[in-house]
Amino acid sequence: MVKLSLILCVYNGEKYVDEAISSALDQSLEDIELIIVNDGSTDKTLDIINSYLIDPRIKIINQKNKGLGAARNVGMNHASGEYIGFLDADDWLDSKMCEVAYNEAKSNDTDITMFKIINQDDSTGEKYESDWFNLKNLDGRFDNKVFSPDDTKDVLFDFSVSACQKIYKNSFLKEIGAEFPEGIYFEDMPFFYYVYLNAERISIIREHLYIRRKHDSSITEKIDAKFLDTVPAGQIMFNNFVEGGFYEDYKFDLIAYKVNGPRMALASITDDYKAPLFNLIKEDYENIRKTEYYNDFLDNLGPKKKKFFLDMLKSDSYDEFIEINENKY
Template sequence: MTNPKISLILSAYNEEKFIKKAIESVINQTLKDIEIIIVNDGSTDDTLNIINSYGNSDSRIKVINQENIGLGASRNKGMKIASGEYITFLDGDDWFATDAFEISYKEAKSKNTDITMYQMINYDDESGRVYENDWFNLNNLDESFDNIVFSPEKTKNFLFDLSVSSCQKIYRNSFLKSINASFPEGIYFEDMPFFFHVYLKAKRISIIRKHLYYRRKHDASITHVVDANYLDTVEAGCELMRRFIDNGFYEDYKFDLIAYKINGPRMALMDIREDAKKPLFKLIKEDYEKIKKTKYYQDYLDNLGPKKKKFFLDILKYDNYTEFKKNNPEY
């Protein structure tokens, strides 16, 4: 038996409200030769029953039922058993356009790509409004990227402006295996380190200017509320830095990488709910104290712009959030 053309990995945690739409968008794809791996990540609502009802009636569906281990670890589990020629991901509250797999597989196959990216479109759950934004439209990739195969070198000047969403891409399975691609486990923002590692290792990339993925915005979305989950922005940044250093990308990208690493937690500290500001400050401070003891400290001093450098040095200077806030009221 030949391997399926695409393996779809869907991890769901308490998605009873949305999971039917997600699964139906996959089983009704115009491309039928697919494998559907659905991970129930310890849901406490009716999610598992809904998944099983589809699993029992469609032989392409493989169901993994497990204790809650988080999105990164669940996706890694799915990737280990995925047998498709290409792999893609879906979140339990989102859905694909009906011809998404056919279009993206044709593109990836004809251009022999490691990664093919497509546009995402936002759906507001409350109003039913569908709307675009530059980030998910891949507008940083101008028309010179249309209908070609390119390498990461071509996007070097704006690498950190690219959308990191793993659901926005189709990946060659053998490529992911050859580089031991994996999501960080136990933290939110797992897409970010995964994307940069995989993207910079790719040799052949292409884009599709079509909205193939619908991204639902609702009150429970992780990225919708800036709450304690955003404490993980520090660890995600550390993991990103480790991957750049371990894979030999650091020197080529350090100017933008350092700015990007500082900026995530900096913006989070500005926007995060009041009750999470002190714990976030503490995590940032611990991270910066560690950086100070490494050979990379001078790079931060040399490469950061004035605003980010002031933030970096002020975090090191003040013992606690209250003192820091007195001198930096915008946070």
């Protein structure tokens, strides 16, 4: 068993994947494996991957394009490492990421160890920090300490959900049956909350061990059809809280978080997808109205989110919704 399995999933990543692979193989911790899932690339991605096959630590899995969630699940199924980490094909790792993260996780027997991410603007090369990726919601009390989800109830929804910001004990993931939703974007969100809430031992590292490339073609940069999936991702997340028995403990923040994601997406999504997103949100809210949780939405949402929720239910079309809201949602 190797100490750490890195899972790199790539689809048509010829522009950046070389740097991602190099950063994984140049780690100070050598006892790793790099599992590359080529998710049906049609460009030169596979040629670039094959150029690294001289390194025996690489496993390549070629499959038809199924999306990131399905590719990551395949990678996890093939991972033999004691711990698992994820690397996106357009990002790269600090050279000591695996060593520092593994030593922290191993010494404290953690299920999850989180570290800081730093952003780099692809056009200027400028690096910049963000509170979201800097674990700012965890104060000094969490330094050099193993903690549980019960210790972070008040800040759970302020965490970055990025799968790449953590390493996970492989046996723990298998024990809880962890997997990414398949066929949708924003698969990190339901995966993170499911895994985090089922963990018992968590720790953090206050070092930037992962570099996140910011460029125009990254998934979260352009608010287009991909953001339709904020609705099904939120449904999966909500159901995980309910089915896992976590709903009552988190319902106030959970309900706000579930409404706010699609609300913000609707405000920002390109005009040609506003009506389709409206239809998805309305259908979701109509289904909620039929459940025992409907009154919790009415009782726990703040004024702005509650108005959004009720105006959705009142409106038969996006145009009608806009008339009610006067573009202020």
